[in-house]
Amino acid sequence: MTTVLVVDDVAVLAEQYAYDLKRVGGYEALAAGGGREALDILEREAVDCVILDLEMPGMDGFEVLRALERRALRVPVIVYTGTGNYDRCIQAIRLGAQGFIDKAEPMERVVREVEGVLERERLAAQVAALRRDLGTEAPLVGASPAMAKLTERMARVAPVPSPVLIVGESGSGKELVAREVHRRSGAARGPFLAINSAALPAELVESELFGHERGAFTGAVTARKGAFEAAAGGTLFLDEVGDLPPAAQAKLLRVLEQRQVTRLGGNRTIAVDARVLAATNRELEKEVAAGRFREDLFYRLNVHVLQVPPLRERISDVPALVEHLLATTCARFGMRPKTLEPAALECLMAYDWRHNNVRELRNVIERMIIATDREVLSMEDVPQEIRDHAPGPQRTTYQAPRTLQELKAEAERQIIVAALERHDWHITRTAQALGLADHASLLKIMRRFGISRE
Ligand SMILES: Nc1ncnc2c1ncn2[C@@H]1O[C@H](COP(=O)(O)OP(=O)(O)OP(=O)(O)O)[C@@H](O)[C@H]1O
Ligand SMILES: [Mg+2]
Missing domain, CATH: 3.40.50.300 (P-loop containing nucleotide triphosphate hydrolases)
Incomplete structure (x- = not known):
């Protein structure tokens, strides 16, 4: 389901617009009465596209665009204007907006614009995934x-x-x-x-x-x-x-x-x-x-x-591999990234992958993604044969982190360490490879996880 967020300081207008988008485009549509509220929603909800008013009191559209950039919130934005001032729209495009429309345009046109922007996003994600598939950028995941x-x-x-x-x-x-x-x-x-x-x-x-x-x-x-x-x-x-x-x-x-x-x-x-x-x-x-x-x-x-070690000898790499495989496979299919519940992850970590190692894990993840529309995969989505073969998690020697937060932190830490090793601990290069804004951002993350060369 595609979710669109309409941001306009005139609340009734935003709501009417959202209602029309829902009706004509079949989207899930949210409305925000200003820039700050929009940013709050974006931090919370998985929004696929934003329709943003440029002229708003307080935080205007331009400031919202800058804030998105600063917070590294990657969501496509279409700006709309009621004043017919297209110079300002061009300016917004320079700030990262993907398109602009006039408030007076018929809703069918707006839906086409939204579809165009979403399609471009999907293609970009697919190209990135294919590039990784082709091996030109495929990272060797794992810091075990x-x-x-x-x-x-x-x-x-x-x-x-x-x-x-x-x-x-x-x-x-x-x-x-x-x-x-x-x-x-x-x-x-x-x-x-x-x-x-x-x-x-x-x-x-x-x-x-x-x-x-x-x-x-x-x-x-x-x-x-x-x-x-x-x-x-x-x-x-x-x-x-x-x-x-x-x-x-x-x-x-x-x-x-x-x-x-x-x-x-x-x-x-x-x-x-x-x-x-x-x-x-x-x-x-x-x-x-x-x-x-x-x-x-x-x-x-x-x-x-x-x-090359078999996967069962590096089970602690499974969380990072799963995260990587979920992200790349969903991107390849043009889907929003799915996540895995901690219990399901534990189950995957208890299995021995003797049959086909990472390829087997990759295929299982792909099957799990396809088998359901839900965005959070749970224990039931884990194929029966994996659940059957997995000994109880209590028997594994690996101390599995408990909460999703812990698992994510652990995976993130491993990804950072692996990237650093790939780039000989060159901070700037690693930050670039990870798509971080600058080396300071990487240093901050390293401090947070207590990562240092020794
Ligand atoms: N460390 C890793 N990080 C990320 N993906 C991996 C990793 N190891 C393997 N894969 C993925 O698992 C799949 C199998 O890997 P690959 O083809 O390199 O294995 P292989 O050892 O050559 O297998 P085979 O013996 O069947 O030829 C590929 O999709 C690869 O991208
Ligand atoms: Mg091979």
């Missing part, structure tokens, strides 16, 4: 000791050009870790190219990785660059490297040793400068012992290993 250790190791291996092997259970975040290593490496400006050997038919793997010349095999009607060439200056991520067919394993080893590649059916050697990251959820030692993975390639890849 296990994640802190991983982050520390990542910071060490990222700058060196050698291959890195990323191991961890299915869905634990190996690809996300690979992208983070790329971002922190000297190859960050180049492309990040992921090749999944398990998803490719065996006869295509080599051509995908190393490229081919024209006529190299039936169907090779043109020459084609392989992934090593395409990732030049960047990072090549070999996902599911344990599934690479034997012949491709031999070639891969040669490419890694000689830092050059020969396309199939060709004899030119092409220098390779792509940083290579490889991931697997198999135990490569076992694959080597069983003769399915080349030992020499294993030792070549095994120099630097990043172990």
Whole structure:
């Protein structure tokens, strides 16, 4: 349900307008008789759009816009004017208003304007979520000791050009870790190219990785660059490297040793400068012992290993992950962000996520969001199989915070610490990454939570 707030110093006008909006647009409509009252309502209620009078005694529309900015209340505002002074409307747009209308305009036009503004908001949120989905901005959420250790190791291996092997259970975040290593490496400006050997038919793997010349095999009607060439200056991520067919394993080893590649059916050697990251959820030692993975390639890849911990070993990250997944998934669906009741969160923290780790949690959250219209998800929304498998929360060793306030504070603290670590405790950069106004705001939050580098 969309909620619109109409702000006008003439109370009857605001109420009439709200009534008409409800009737024509089908909105939930609230009315405020002045700037201060409007701000109070906005602090309290989830309002989707504000229609704001510019000319008001006391706190006028411009001051309301400035106050919204100062309080970081992000709600789209349409200003309306009865004086026909459009210069003032333009001024309001500069202060962050999204549109303006004349008080005399028919309600249908106003509803169209509101819809336009809401659509723009939804699109902006979706673009942000997609960007995160694409991995260009996806943060590695989690400040548990296990994640802190991983982050520390990542910071060490990222700058060196050698291959890195990323191991961890299915869905634990190996690809996300690979992208983070790329971002922190000297190859960050180049492309990040992921090749999944398990998803490719065996006869295509080599051509995908190393490229081919024209006529190299039936169907090779043109020459084609392989992934090593395409990732030049960047990072090549070999996902599911344990599934690479034997012949491709031999070639891969040669490419890694000689830092050059020969396309199939060709004899030119092409220098390779792509940083290579490889991931697997198999135990490569076992694959080597069983003769399915080349030992020499294993030792070549095994120099630097990043172990991504399973979610059950970092249950204290669940609140922050849930918050992150709720926000990104709702944004992706163009919904207002939902929240989770403490009891439901405890239930998710008691489950072991052995099956698919963070991906499993992500899918559960998505199912919970879709299954109900309510904005606060409760215990009943947690899928039955999770509730069944979760041992009573009293048996978990983790001391779960009790109230929603405590849970939120804990999640917030973890998000801040993780962001700080990602940016080497550079305050200004971290504040920017978190979308805070300035470094002072971050320092204030850090003081509130008692966060310091030690
Ligand atoms: N620490 C994390 N913070 C936020 N999201 C995460 C984290 N770890 C994993 N995810 C999310 O969980 C999902 C699975 O992660 P990813 O694809 O990186 O796992 P994987 O280990 O590569 O899985 P697979 O073994 O199946 O290939 C993705 O949607 C990813 O964004
Ligand atoms: Mg993966």
